[in-house]
Amino acid sequence: MRKAKTISEKIFSDHLGRDVEAGELVIIDVDFMMGQDGTSPLAIKTFEEVGASSVFDSKKIAMVIDHNAPSPSEKVSALHKLMRNFKDQNKIYFYDIGDGICHQLMPEQGHALPGQIVIGADSHTCTYGAINCFSTGVGSTDLAIAMASGKLWFKVPETVKIVLNGDLPFGVYSKDVILFIIKELTANGATYKAVEFEGEVIDNLSVQARFTISNMAVEMGAKVGLMKADDKVLEWLKNRTSDEFKTYESDYGAQYEKIYNFDLSDLEPQVSKPHTVDNVSSIKDVEGIPIQQGLLGTCTNGRLEDLKIAAKILKGKKVNSDVRLIVAPASRSTLLEAIDEGVIQTLIKAGATIVAPGCGPCVGTHNGVPADGENVISTANRNFKGRMGNNKAFIYLASPATVAASCIEGKITDPRKYL
Amino acid sequence: MQLIGYAHKFGDNVNTDYIISGKYKFATIDMNELVVHLMEDLRPNFYYEIKKGDFIVAGENFGCGSSREQAPLVIKQAGIGAVLAKSFARIFFRNAINIGLPAIEVSTDSIEEGDSLKVDLEKGIVENITKNQVLKIHPLSPEMLEILKLGGLVNFYKKYGSLEFKKFN
Ligand code: SF4
Numbered sequence: 264m265r266k267a268k269t270i271s272e273k274i275f276s277d278h279l280g281r282d283v284e285a286g287e288l289v290i291i292d293v294d295f296m297m298g299q300d301g302t303s304p305l306a307i308k309t310f311e312e313v314g315a316s317s318v319f320d321s322k323k324i325a326m327v328i329d330h331n332a333p334s335p336s337e338k339v340s341a342l343h344k345l346m347r348n349f350k351d352q353n354k355i356y357f358y359d360i361g362d363g364i365c366h367q368l369m370p371e372q373g374h375a376l377p378g379q380i381v382i383g384a385d386s387h388t389c390t391y392g393a394i395n396c397f398s399t400g401v402g403s404t405d406l407a408i409a410m411a412s413g414k415l416w417f418k419v420p421e422t423v424k425i426v427l428n429g430d431l432p433f434g435v436y437s438k439d440v441i442l443f444i445i446k447e448l449t450a451n452g453a454t455y456k457a458v459e460f461e462g463e464v465i466d467n468l469s470v471q472a473r474f475t476i477s478n479m480a481v482e483m484g485a486k487v488g489l490m491k492a493d494d495k496v497l498e499w500l501k502n503r504t505s506d507e508f509k510t511y512e513s514d515y516g517a518q519y520e521k522i523y524n525f526d527l528s529d530l531e532p533q534v535s536k537p538h539t540v541d542n543v544s545s546i547k548d549v550e551g552i553p554i555q556q557g558l559l560g561t562c563t564n565g566r567l568e569d570l571k572i573a574a575k576i577l578k579g580k581k582v583n584s585d586v587r588l589i590v591a592p593a594s595r596s597t598l599l600e601a602i603d604e605g606v607i608q609t610l611i612k613a614g615a616t617i618v619a620p621g622c623g624p625c626v627g628t629h630n631g632v633p634a635d636g637e638n639v640i641s642t643a644n645r646n647f648k649g650r651m652g653n654n655k656a657f658i659y660l661a662s663p664a665t666v667a668a669s670c671i672e673g674k675i676t677d678p679r680k681y682l
Numbered sequence: 683m684q685l686i687g688y689a690h691k692f693g694d695n696v697n698t699d700y701i702i703s704g705k706y707k708f709a710t711i712d713m714n715e716l717v718v719h720l721m722e723d724l725r726p727n728f729y730y731e732i733k734k735g736d737f738i739v740a741g742e743n744f745g746c747g748s749s750r751e752q753a754p755l756v757i758k759q760a761g762i763g764a765v766l767a768k769s770f771a772r773i774f775f776r777n778a779i780n781i782g783l784p785a786i787e788v789s790t791d792s793i794e795e796g797d798s799l800k801v802d803l804e805k806g807i808v809e810n811i812t813k814n815q816v817l818k819i820h821p822l823s824p825e826m827l828e829i830l831k832l833g834g835l836v837n838f839y840k841k842y843g844s845l846e847f848k849k850f851n
Contacts, residue, residue: 288823290845301750305711313836331708338709386749386773402751402777404835414845416825450695451743455772484743486772539695626748628708647699647747654703654723 267514269422270489271457274378274397274511285421285518293323293409294379299365300328301626302384302403304342307349309407318353319413325356325365325374332360332621335629363594363620366390366478366562369398371594373504377492378511380417382409386481387562387644393470393477394500395492395510397457400481420457420486421520422513423448427464429528434679436572437472438564438642438662440464441479442533446543447523454484456520459513464527465490470499471566478563479644482540532677534640535660538648546665546677554659555637557582557670558651559615560591561625564642564663570601573667574609576681582614583673588666589631590615591623615670627652640669683803683831685763685784687735691795692724694741698753698774700724701745707752713759716752720760734761737801739793741767744785745774754778754785764801766790766808779826782834787820803827 266284268276275283278291298306303326310318318324326346334340350357358368365383369375370391377395382388384406391398401415409415425444445452458480465473473490480488490496492510532546559565559573570592582588590610592598598620601607607617616631618624624631625643632652633639639651639658646658661669664678671681706719721728738744738757744767745753754777757765764784768791778785786801788808793799797812801819804827808817822830829838839845 288825301708301748305751305755308711309836313839336709342709342711384749386747388749400749400773402749402773402780404751404780405776408835408839408845412839412845416845450746451769454743454769484746484771626708627704645747647697649699649703649705649723652705 267516269457269513269517269519270459270511271397271420271422271487274380275419277509278380283419285419287419288416289419290414290416291380292413293382293415295323295374295381296406296409297325297327297365297369297374297383297388298406299330299385300332300343300346301330302406303346305403306384306406306410307345309404310410313407313411315411318355318410321354323413324410325358325369326350327358327362327365327368328360329364329621330626331628332619360621361595361619363597364562364565364622367565367593367597370394371503371596373506376500376504376506376508377496378509382406382415387478389480389485389487390474390478390562392480392488393473393490394496395490397487397489399486420455422457422459423453424459424461424519424522426522426524427460427462427527428524429464429526431464431467431527432530434664434682435530435532436662436664437468437475439530439533440527441476442535442543442660443530444525445479445483445541447525448483450483450539450541452483453480456485458485458488460488460490466493469568470495471568474566475563482644532662532665532679534665534675535646537646537657537659540645540660549659549675550677552659552675553638554586554640554669554674556631556633556639557586557588557666558624558631558639558641558643559588559663559666560593560623561643562593563644565591565593565597567597567600569642569663570597570606570610571604573663574606576664576667576678577613577671578609580613580671582670585673586670587631588615588670589618589624591618591630592620594620624651626650640666640675642666683784685735685801687737687763687799688733689737689739689793689795689797689799690731691793692738692740695743695746696724696740697747698745698750699747701753702756707750713755716756717759720756729760732760732762735763736761737799738762738765739790740765741790742769744770746771749773751777751781754781754783758783766793779829780835782830784830788817803830
């Protein structure tokens with residue numbers, strides 16, 4: 264009898280045309296690959312070193328300028344130029360400044376689909392697991408070799424299953440869910456493993472909200488954060504692709520390295536404190552900590568739903584005079600929709616500063632580097648020391664609602680009183 | 683593959699931003715420019731303490747964070763012969779092997795700053811000469827050993843013309 268399999272084992276088996284199990288080292292034809300402006304220049308250099316003359320398939324590669332967009336310096340501009348030249352030569356998909364964050368664009372533009380194996384030279388490539396895609400982060404050498412050959416080596420991962428039951432309380436969002444899980448499993452809790460998220464909590468979340476959870480799977484070391492492709496996912500994918508795809512669920516009796524069960528009916532808003540992501544508290548333990556900057560955006564929480572929640576809280580109110588609130592929409596289409604719905608107007612009226620769709624100040628190269636000793640409350644996924652460009656600043660991570668409420672009061676604030 | 687050098691000890695969860703801060707690594711792909719900043723947020727002037735062949739020895743989850751290959755590249759460029767840690771973050775581990783920097787999983791608790799170490803990758807052991815101790819390492823697959831021996835995936839790909847490992851098995 265055929266052995267029961269996890270989602271990852273099934274996707275790898277189908278790609279290889281033979282049965283594989285967790286632990287095997289395999290070489291896979293990659294369905295789609297992506298690089299951003301922090302990793303592509305090195306990949307292009309390595310691609311040339313390998314002696315490759317052209318990419319294996321221009322329709323399976325995208326590059327995105329999102330980390331430093333627009334360029335803050337002549338050195339960065341030179342690297343961007345290198346990428347644009349590569350695009351001209353190889354006719355790959357290309358997203359330039361203002362188009363958005365790579366992890367928003369891959370699923371939004373139909374490049375990442377259920378059942379596919381997608382790689383990205385960026386650690387948060389695990390995000391598209393939310394639409395049942397085996398997507399994972401790799402480095403520049405991997406991207407270079409994959410662009411040349413279409414292939415890459417992988418270890419078929421073991422899987423950790425996380426079952427989330429209960430009804431999320433009012434004012435508690437998918438960001439709070441994933442912060443809580445990372446606290447429970449720790450920064451090292453799923454290293455090398457695929458994670459499968461399931462349960463009522465996931466079923467009830469929108470696809471946008473699910474991306475937030477899969478996005479942060481890497482913060483516990485995971486290779487990908489997979490979810491099944493239910494009707495919501497299929498609906499979300501409509502008009503994004505005309506390609507055929509296959510969806511996968513794990514078999515009953517599949518081998519899991521570990522299964523966690525959580526009931527989240529009493530979950531409170533969560534905040535991750537400096538300087539590690541797994542240093543998480545309930546809101547009541549951090550309320551009142553003064554903040555000087557807020558960041559609403561990033562591949563974790565820069566989608567329309569996120570901007571809307573913040574706008575709902577900030578409508579008719581003002582960002583505290585001691586706080587700068589920076590908003591970076593996840594993509595050009597997100598920004599357009601937010602303009603159409605009046606969300607951007609509300610945020611600007613409240614005193615927010617809108618920067619170009621892209622990574623914004625998330626990675627600390629431009630667009631709002633904090634000063635020494637300042638506290639930032641951010642919707643991003645990492646709060647490492649120096650992450651936002653200053654190793655003497657302190658970064659707290661929270662949901663868009665918590666960030667918005669905190670920006671009104673100038674201190675970390677429970678968002679529920681503003682909802 | 684045999685490697686000999688002194689240990690420089692670090693703790694758990696050394697992330698890629700500590701290895702090389704984002705504020706430098708975005709502006710250049712020239713490792714010579716980046717290398718002087720290696721680990722500077724954790725240990726200022728660390729680069730100047732390194733002798734060629736020395737080891738970085740760390741705890742759990744070394745290299746967590748970004749996928750940027752600048753992190754292992756800068757370590758290699760600084761003359762570090764291998765990184766020894768209790769565990770590695772996945773992408774760092776991949777990148778290290780791909781660029782030809784041995785990433786060795788071993789229990790590092792007994793290793794102290796300045797210990798003299800000898801690593802034998804084929805035998806799968808780390809000899810702590812200072813402490814007269816032998817530690818067993820988590821073995822690397824033959825494919826990974828071949829990539830390391832050749833100095834990285836680029837050379838491997840050039841030599842074999844593909845990623846097919848069976849060619850040399
Ligand atoms: S938004 Fe932040 S975490 Fe996401 S890809 Fe950009 S820099 Fe990385």
